[in-house]
Amino acid sequence: xxxxxxxxxxxxxxxxxxxxxxxxxxxxxxxxxxxxxxxxxxxxxxxxxxxxxxxxxxxxxxxxxxxxxxxxxxxxxxxxxxxxxxxxxxxxxxxxxxxxxxxxxxxxxxxxxxxxxxxxxxxxxxxxxxxxxxxxxxxxxxxxxxxxxxxxxxxxxxxxxxxxxxxxxxxxxxxxxxxxxxxxxxxxxxxxxxxxxxxxxxxxxxxxxxxxxxxxxxxxxxxxxxxxxxxxxxxxxxxxxxxxxxxxxxxxxxxxxxxxxxxxxxxxxxxxxxxxxxxxxxxxxxxxxxxxxxxxxxxxxxxxxxxxxxxxxxxxxxxxxxxxxxxxxxxxxxxxxxxxxxxxxxxxxxxxxxxxxxxxxxxxxxxxxxxxxxxxxxxxxxxxxxxxxxxxxxxxxxxxxxxxxxxxxxxxxxxxxxxxxxxxxxxxxxxxxxxxxxxxxxxxxxxxxxxxxxxxxxxxxxxxxxxxxxxxxxxxxxxxxxxxxxxxx
Amino acid sequence: xxxxxxxxxxxxxxxxxxxxxxxxxxxxxxxxxxxxxxxxxxxxxxxxxxxxxxxxxxxxxxxxxxxxxxxxxxxxxxxxxxxxxxxxxxxxxxxxxxxxxxxxxxxxxxxxxxxxxxxxxxxxxxxxxxxxxxxxxxxxxxxxxxxxxxxxxxxxxxxxxxxxxxxxxxxxxxxxxxxxxxxxxxxxxxxxxxxxxxxxxxxxxxxxxxxxxxxxxxxxxxxxxxxxxxxxxxxxxxxxxxxxxxxxxxxxxxxxxxxxxxxxxxxxxxxxxxxxxxxxxxxxxxxxxxxxxxxxxxxxxxxxxxxxxxxxxxxxxxxxxxxxxxxxxxxxxxxxxxxxxxxxxxxxxxxxxxxxxxxxxxxxxxxxxxxxxxxxxxxxxxxxxxxxxxxxxxxxxxxxxxxxxxxxxxxxxxxxxxxxxxxxxxxxxxxxxxxxxxxxxxxxxxxxxxxxxxxxxxxxxxxxxxxxxxxxxxxxxxxxxx
Ligand SMILES: [Zn+2]
Numbered sequence: 001x002x003x004x005x006x007x008x009x010x011x012x013x014x015x016x017x018x019x020x021x022x023x024x025x026x027x028x029x030x031x032x033x034x035x036x037x038x039x040x041x042x043x044x045x046x047x048x049x050x051x052x053x054x055x056x057x058x059x060x061x062x063x064x065x066x067x068x069x070x071x072x073x074x075x076x077x078x079x080x081x082x083x084x085x086x087x088x089x090x091x092x093x094x095x096x097x098x099x100x101x102x103x104x105x106x107x108x109x110x111x112x113x114x115x116x117x118x119x120x121x122x123x124x125x126x127x128x129x130x131x132x133x134x135x136x137x138x139x140x141x142x143x144x145x146x147x148x149x150x151x152x153x154x155x156x157x158x159x160x161x162x163x164x165x166x167x168x169x170x171x172x173x174x175x176x177x178x179x180x181x182x183x184x185x186x187x188x189x190x191x192x193x194x195x196x197x198x199x200x201x202x203x204x205x206x207x208x209x210x211x212x213x214x215x216x217x218x219x220x221x222x223x224x225x226x227x228x229x230x231x232x233x234x235x236x237x238x239x240x241x242x243x244x245x246x247x248x249x250x251x252x253x254x255x256x257x258x259x260x261x262x263x264x265x266x267x268x269x270x271x272x273x274x275x276x277x278x279x280x281x282x283x284x285x286x287x288x289x290x291x292x293x294x295x296x297x298x299x300x301x302x303x304x305x306x307x308x309x310x311x312x313x314x315x316x317x318x319x320x321x322x323x324x325x326x327x328x329x330x331x332x333x334x335x336x337x338x339x340x341x342x343x344x345x346x347x348x349x350x351x352x353x354x355x356x357x358x359x360x361x362x363x364x365x366x367x368x369x370x371x372x373x374x375x376x377x378x379x380x381x382x383x384x385x386x387x388x389x390x391x392x393x394x395x396x397x398x399x400x401x402x403x404x405x406x407x408x409x410x411x412x413x414x415x416x417x418x419x420x421x422x423x424x425x426x427x428x429x430x431x432x433x434x435x436x437x438x439x440x441x442x443x444x445x446x447x448x449x450x451x452x453x454x455x456x457x458x459x460x461x462x463x464x465x466x467x468x469x470x471x472x473x474x475x476x477x478x479x480x481x482x483x484x485x486x487x488x489x
Numbered sequence: 490x491x492x493x494x495x496x497x498x499x500x501x502x503x504x505x506x507x508x509x510x511x512x513x514x515x516x517x518x519x520x521x522x523x524x525x526x527x528x529x530x531x532x533x534x535x536x537x538x539x540x541x542x543x544x545x546x547x548x549x550x551x552x553x554x555x556x557x558x559x560x561x562x563x564x565x566x567x568x569x570x571x572x573x574x575x576x577x578x579x580x581x582x583x584x585x586x587x588x589x590x591x592x593x594x595x596x597x598x599x600x601x602x603x604x605x606x607x608x609x610x611x612x613x614x615x616x617x618x619x620x621x622x623x624x625x626x627x628x629x630x631x632x633x634x635x636x637x638x639x640x641x642x643x644x645x646x647x648x649x650x651x652x653x654x655x656x657x658x659x660x661x662x663x664x665x666x667x668x669x670x671x672x673x674x675x676x677x678x679x680x681x682x683x684x685x686x687x688x689x690x691x692x693x694x695x696x697x698x699x700x701x702x703x704x705x706x707x708x709x710x711x712x713x714x715x716x717x718x719x720x721x722x723x724x725x726x727x728x729x730x731x732x733x734x735x736x737x738x739x740x741x742x743x744x745x746x747x748x749x750x751x752x753x754x755x756x757x758x759x760x761x762x763x764x765x766x767x768x769x770x771x772x773x774x775x776x777x778x779x780x781x782x783x784x785x786x787x788x789x790x791x792x793x794x795x796x797x798x799x800x801x802x803x804x805x806x807x808x809x810x811x812x813x814x815x816x817x818x819x820x821x822x823x824x825x826x827x828x829x830x831x832x833x834x835x836x837x838x839x840x841x842x843x844x845x846x847x848x849x850x851x852x853x854x855x856x857x858x859x860x861x862x863x864x865x866x867x868x869x870x871x872x873x874x875x876x877x878x879x880x881x882x883x884x885x886x887x888x889x890x891x892x893x894x895x896x897x898x899x900x901x902x903x904x905x906x907x908x909x910x911x912x913x914x915x916x917x918x919x920x921x922x923x924x925x926x927x928x929x930x931x932x933x934x935x936x937x938x939x940x941x942x943x944x945x946x947x948x949x950x951x952x953x954x955x956x957x958x959x960x961x962x963x964x965x966x967x968x969x970x971x
Contacts, residue, residue: 080536081536082534082535082536088535090535095535098535100529100534100535100536101529101534102529102534102537104536199536199538200536200537200538201536201537202536203535203536204535204536204769206768207768207769208768234540235538235540236538236540236769237538237539237540237541237769237770237771238538238768238769238770238771314765315765315768317763318568318570318580318763318765321570321572321578321579321580322533322535322577322578322579324572324574324579326574326634327532327533327577327634328534328535338574339572342572362763365570365763365764365765366761366763367761367763370763370765374765
């Protein structure tokens with residue numbers, strides 16, 4: 001089955017003429033057709049365009065001139081990455097009809113590499129959420145248990161990668177939105193360093209935290225995708241001009257002598273014992289591979305969540321001001337004046353969680369409150385960043401659980417605060433702008449995936465990926481697949 | 490009642506003459522079809538990101554240096570939030586806590602005495618689009634937005650509240666305008682809105698160190714309006730205080746038709762802008778080397794040039810001032826003087842003849858002037874060497890302006906060469922004297938005015954081409970002594 005193959009294996013078959021990009025695209029489209037009715041990962045499937053792009057890739061392989069390791073590889077994107085001529089909703093009613101006139105830089109780079117776009121993936125509205133239940137359209141389901149959430153906000157991207165509905169997908173991670181759903185869906189999810197991947201064309205949630213990254217079946221595949229999308233972009237002033245190494249090559253060499261920090265603060269009260277046990281077992285696997293685990297402390301971890309829930313909503317309240325019914329997207333007419341049109345449009349266009357965060361952020365930035373909230377949160381952010389800097393003077397990577405628990409059932413978490421706690425172990429990494437990956441590290445007795453989070457120094461994705469790759473080689477969690485083929489009843 | 494002192498501070502917005510916008514590559518050219526000069530960035534599309542236009546920063550630094558500001562080593566942009574449909578993102582990227590430059594000064598002259606006005610800060614921001622209403626705003630059924638102007642670089646220069654009269658405010662604005670025009674960073678056109686001015690006006694008991702309640706005045710789109718609006722507003726506040734009213738902090742619009750300021754509903758303008766650092770733009774470092782490189786290219790500024798014109802060329806203060814209003818005009822004058830070393834004569838020709846023909850005295854008009862400095866110098870030399878008279882020169886000048894040709898060609902083609910041949914003129918003089926014996930008699934009888942008549946007759950006979958000095962000399966020789 002072509003849809004089971006890693007990017008590396010699929011590309012090898014293309015090169016050897018044993019399969020064509022058209023066959024691969026058709027296989028994925030067929031699988032989406034058959035199974036996505038249950039998973040609900042896709043908001044838009046771009047069937048015709050995908051087949052057209054695949055046919056062009058066929059010709060390149062026939063001519064023996066593929067464009068890149070991703071040429072002809074079927075991929076899909078979280079629906080907050082702008083795609084020229086293809087509706088990009090950001091999971092929101094307010095952008096339900098928005099068709100961008102331009103490609104995000106990551107999309108442009110994937111196109112230039114020959115990748116085939118299968119479609120756009122579901123998400124929590126404006127990336128605000130940890131379950132994809134806040135999509136304005138429908139919730140996505142966890143391929144391992146359709147009654148459970150896939151995590152979020154990149155739930156569609158994680159579910160599609162886990163269910164083999166795409167060879168790889170892109171998501172975005174503001175407070176854990178790649179790593180948490182990757183853990184929930186038992187797939188590899190990588191959040192690169194802030195500034196490593198251009199944000200141009202990523203519909204902003206919180207500009208100083210958002211970062212685009214891949215979901216893939218293996219660490220090696222994630223490394224291949226990162227290699228294509230990484231690198232400075234003149235259109236994004238926050239992208240950083242640090243040379244992009246050959247991530248695939250950097251995976252080799254093993255981890256003998258690698259110093260692995262185990263942050264005590266990440267094994268919090270209330271952590272699922274099965275998660276804790278799986279992560280501790282994973283650390284022992286790393287030790288068995290020659291790594292040297294040691295305890296480290298990140299003392300300001302407990303303040304990260306609070307700081308995040310000031311900074312992210314503050315930036316969001318500003319970024320979302322542009323959705324006012326004037327220029328694009330939804331407009332609710334009938335108001336007596338402009339102010340009423342704004343009000344009606346935003347009331348109808350935004351969901352509850354988005355409104356909540358816009359209000360939180362507006363409040364935090366208000367005159368008289370700015371220093372107490374936004375100013376203080378920025379100071380906490382500096383302390384969190386310093387924690388990591390100090391830890392990385394002693395160790396090369398940090399290993400921790402990605403999430404305190406596993407995938408919960410749809411509708412289970414109705415209290416926003418309970419939902420926010422999901423990201424308590426991923427948020428500090430965003431505050432510090434560091435790279436982090438979640439790799440499959442086992443299953444609960446009820447068969448739900450558990451994620452191991454590895455965190456690295458800024459712009460040192462190579463070490464993070466090398467450790468993750470070594471762990472993946474030594475285990476077979478990533479080879480287990482959810483069963484979706486059987487009809488539900 | 491105590492004497493009241495007027496306190497005025499100005500906020501001046503200057504549209505920068507960069508080719509592209511503040512945060513994207515779109516053209517800033519004026520007058521294109523609506524929304525033809527826009528892109529995802531300046532339309533505030535989802536996902537689009539700003540990128541700082543380095544030449545706008547350079548223009549800001551040039552201006553900052555010209556008004557003695559300290560250029561901050563680190564500066565950063567901030568978001569200023571308010572909802573209005575001419576602003577695509579519903580926030581404006583501006584600068585707040587760390588502006589480009591601070592602490593400058595501007596010397597102004599009012600009524601012959603000079604004063605120094607403090608400049609608090611100079612920062613960069615983006616302009617907004619233009620709303621086009623279907624009919625008057627109050628009844629318009631619909632409005633459209635043109636985003637061509639959205640994102641055009643603006644430089645805001647905020648003065649300290651150092652001005653003590655509307656005349657000083659007008660002088661400050663005029664001086665500042667001359668500087669930005671000189672630097673080539675702004676075209677200084679108030680009517681077209683490339684230079685805009687808001688004022689803060691308050692009154693306080695003379696000598697008090699505290700500031701009174703300030704009123705912001707907007708919509709003054711010409712120098713005349715600025716002075717009139719401020720004069721009105723000062724009178725209004727004086728009257729209000731005299732009647733025991735309290736001045737309220739508010740924004741008032743100048744209504745040039747009704748010649749008064751009108752209060753805007755305060756509700757609409759009670760903004761909390763919720764400034765915070767623009768997360769899409771990292772703080773900018775301005776290297777000292779860059780600042781020094783810019784300083785090295787600063788042109789001589791108007792005040793210094795005016796002093797030099799008066800001192801070095803011996804021009805009147807008035808002429809020196811008029812010649813230095815625009816950089817191009819001053820350059821024109823100096824280039825001409827380099828080829829024809831009589832500054833006062835050149836100044837007279839530039840200020841009287843040239844400016845009479847030109848539609849305006851701004852840089853654009855000077856650049857389009859069909860008489861280059863070399864040609865003006867050539868014309869003046871023809872007067873000096875006697876080829877043409879001063880009177881003929883004015884006719885030649887008009888032809889030069891009309892055709893763009895140089896003076897020698899016109900003089901040669903139209904046969905305008907002055908008759909300076911003594912032999913030829915002597916014959917004409919003889920004829921004139923022979924034809925007017927009566928006048929000659931009058932002259933002999935002591936009627937000195939008769940000479941003028943005879944000169945006129947000679948000029949007439951030579952169709953104005955006779956060299957007047959020579960005619961006088963010959964008549965003096967020929968006329969019988971009295
Ligand atoms: Zn633009």
